[in-house]
Amino acid sequence: MHIHTIVTKELSLDSMENCVCFNLRWVSRAFSQYFVSALNHHGLLPTQTPILAALAAKQEASMADLSDWLGMDRTTLVRNLGPLKRDGLVRATGQGRGNKGSLALTPKGHSALEKFIPDWRVAQQNIVKTLGAKRWTQILQDLERAALAVNN
Amino acid sequence: MHIHTIVTKELSLDSMENCVCFNLRWVSRAFSQYFVSALNHHGLLPTQTPILAALAAKQEASMADLSDWLGMDRTTLVRNLGPLKRDGLVRATGQGRGNKGSLALTPKGHSALEKFIPDWRVAQQNIVKTLGAKRWTQILQDLERAALAVNN
DNA sequence: CACAATAGTGTGTATATGCACTATTGGCCG
DNA sequence: CGGCCAATAGTGCATATACACACTATTGTG
Secondary structure, three states: OOHHHOOOOOOOOOOHHHOHHHHHHHHHHHHHHHHHHHHHHHOOOOOHHHHHHHHHHHOOEOHHHHHHHHOOOHHHHHHHHHHHHHOOOEEEEEEOOOOOEEEEEOHHHHHHHHHHHHHHHHHHHHHHHHHOHHHHHHHHHHHHHHHHHHOO | OOHHHOOOOOOOOOOHHHOHHHHHHHHHHHHHHHHHHHHHHHOOOOOHHHHHHHHHHHOEEOHHHHHHHHOOOHHHHHHHHHHHHHOOOEEEEEEOOOOOEEEEEOHHHHHHHHHHHHHHHHHHHHHHHHHOHHHHHHHHHHHHHHHHHHOO
């Protein structure tokens, strides 16, 4: 990658090859690829497991709640739920205010998540050990802070 | 966001809500949205400007060269070039070995990039000032190192 | 009770992403 | 010289992403 071509300690962040947005997009792709290659025998993609985990933690949630919590566009969530409903991992239930429905894991969804978690933990640890837990914690917190700062 | 809900200094990286992959994907989306909202009057998306910048720096390149340099899948590049060719910013030229062609910026592409760069610099600086240049440099270098370590 | 305002959800369009597969073509070798 | 082969490029499929818009149901107000 381009960053690699810089040998000096300080990147020139004025140069487009060091565009933060582009480089974060690249990093995101790289880790997504690792995630998929390490875990694809579960048939769960990086967009799907957070949905399952969120529903397991919250018992049930509406579309709007869930998309807010996951920080993804509501309509993106609608479509990402498609394969999960199709495969019987998530079901939508009764109606509330507006057209409001509730989403919840099916038994099959719970079981898929339980089987998934141990392997996920291994993959996560493989990632964490590249920089160490302390550094990763700091990086994730800093990135979140920056992302929130910039989008408000 | 979920990370936000953790108050203690140390994140428990064993918990799926702190999945590195998921959180980096979220951060990537967040910065992409900022990028688009700050720069969309140029009509150039976050996948397109790196292509233009790369071609400006390298004069010309084949598909394979370019996808390698940008760290994106070759077939993704093929499609991302679609709108750029359609809009007359990039042109493909002669043939080499195999089906090899060369890609280069058109005058219109050069001009669009020139007009784009000053506004990009402002957006980049807005991002950089959230954590400071030193910290961002460290983070980008760490992330690249981790991404390379994990995918090999 | 009718109706406007509101909230929740779904769809059409466009781009992004990558794997598996196909197509093309220049050059080498028999 | 002609066919094979390796290198390069493009397509089909499935999913991901988000904006703009349409649709549906609830609720507040007159």
